[in-house]
Amino acid sequence: MLIPIGTDLTQLIGWAAAAILLATLSRQVYSQWRDRTSEGVSKWLFVGQVSASVGFIVYSWLLASWVFVGTNALILVTALLGQWVYRRNKRAKMRTIR
Numbered sequence: 001m002l003i004p005i006g007t008d009l010t011q012l013i014g015w016a017a018a019a020i021l022l023a024t025l026s027r028q029v030y031s032q033w034r035d036r037t038s039e040g041v042s043k044w045l046f047v048g049q050v051s052a053s054v055g056f057i058v059y060s061w062l063l064a065s066w067v068f069v070g071t072n073a074l075i076l077v078t079a080l081l082g083q084w085v086y087r088r089n090k091r092a093k094m095r096t097i098r
Contacts, residue, residue, distance in 0.1 A: 011067060014067035014068075014071075015067055015070075018067060018068075018070065018071035018074070021071065021075070022071070022074050022075065022078065025075060025078045025082075026078055028082070029078055029081050029082045029085055032082070032085045032086065032089060033085045033088075036088075036089055036092060037089055037093075038085070038086045038089040038090060041086060043083070043086055043087075045082075046079050046080075046082045046083040046086060047083070049075065049076075049078075049079035049082070050076060050079045050080065050083070053072045053073075053075045053076035053079055054076065056068065056072040056075075057069055057072045057073055057076065060072060
């Protein structure tokens with residue numbers, strides 16, 4: 001059952017939720033970058049995140065759900081940054097082992 005809420009309030013709720021999600025994902029990527037470690041993080045996390053984000057962008061576009069198109073596009077960017085940080089940290093770790 002849908003609760004009739006004004007479009008502006010509905011959009012605000014959607015964008016606020018998106019901001020919270022993006023803040024938490026960005027914080028994780030930043031922590032990995034700052035600490036120069038990806039311990040406990042699987043490369044498959046970011047591979048899955050990229051794949052899911054692309055699928056959700058297409059799905060949201062087809063539904064004309066712009067909150068989710070924008071959110072998933074930004075989540076895709078954080079996934080790509082996360083993958084870059086993950087690889088950078090793994091390369092750095094391999095160099096210190098040698």
